[in-house]
Amino acid sequence: MSKKKIVSLIAAAAVVVGVAGGTLAWFEASDTEVNNFTTGLVNIDVQEDWRGDKANWLPGDKVEKRAWVRNIGKSDALVKATIEIKVLNEDGTELSPEMAEVFTPEFIEKNIELQFADVNIKNEATKPTEHWMPGVEDTDAVEEAATYYTAPYYYLTKLNPERNTHPLLSNVKLLETAENEWVGKKIQVKVVGEAIQATNGAHEQWQIDNEAVKAIYDQISPKAK
Template identity: 30%
Template structure:
């Protein structure tokens, strides 16, 4: 019985070996047996789009000189409503930033009682940025707590002199992701001109306050270790994300010695005439 079983096992092995040999024998004369099919995955590419708005800014310009009437002939200590914010009008959530550029003047500040500052004439800003609840005599900057100031990204002051103005920039990142259709809180609600000696301000010099909004996708922004920086919008992560945006916004082509602008050119379109909404948030 044991012998017959062994013989049967041997026969099966031989047949398998013969079968393998036969398969190898026909392989050289016949094409491979093949089959194919496909599946198509359709994706839509997301779009990050924002509108910078200032609902409180009065754009009335009856004399058509491109300066709002309430912004003409501003006097020291005067306050004006100005409340920049960002609305996400794209299809994807975003991490958003605001950059505020203001002139600096070579002027002397004066206290409300007429006392001249001991610092004398120096390069300084001439506007405060305030909350709506701040009293007129509360003379200091008061930015909204939902925005994180990114001091390392700012230009503190290029230095004004008696013959030229300087520039100061602020950069803020919003502490939470901005979902489609959402608005940020306003970075500030009003501005106030400092009490300075007006005769020291250069005649016909620009007193523009420039506000720029930036946005980048709010997911899958990876650091060198592969960690998603948008998981936690800490000050450090916001700074890194802002750096990525700026680097992506302007690409340097070493081969041709040229710079190509992308999302950020440094000279952005007017929020009142660009994109889907005007400066007050109204649809065009």
């Protein structure tokens, strides 16, 4: 099958967390979709149910943020969702080089806990969960380097038109370990959805590193002979 016939799509939804003065923080809800367009074949929409109340958010508190992907196209699709966490200044500008050295992907992951609808998903890199499986791609090799953490997850069944995936996220938590480095910062948590046709081995375009995911997708969408 020629590459020009392999259709993929990207969409995203984001929520921004603002860390206020002292050790308090507040959530500001946002549901922004980007690069969401109709191909006539495969089309998705990242959706979320955000239940923040804009109250002060203390380390140790969590806010419900359910995120999922809907197939709004006309064809069956395979779905990948990437969670991105970026730390910015309070006014939304990039961190200084000095602060960027503090907010490494490892530091962000240590202090921001993403709680999944599939409880054991984070540590099950090679064993299928009921709905999603994490990839094993290098999550640190991303643009802007230090202030950007990203992790991919794959939906384990093909998604029919007008159907939703099972939710990926359930909550976002600022851990008790968060200290004054987080004061005056905004934390952007974005779910970026990608979809590709569920036929003729099109998923190989994603270059999936998790062999368990590849095996499942190869069964769903074998190569055309």
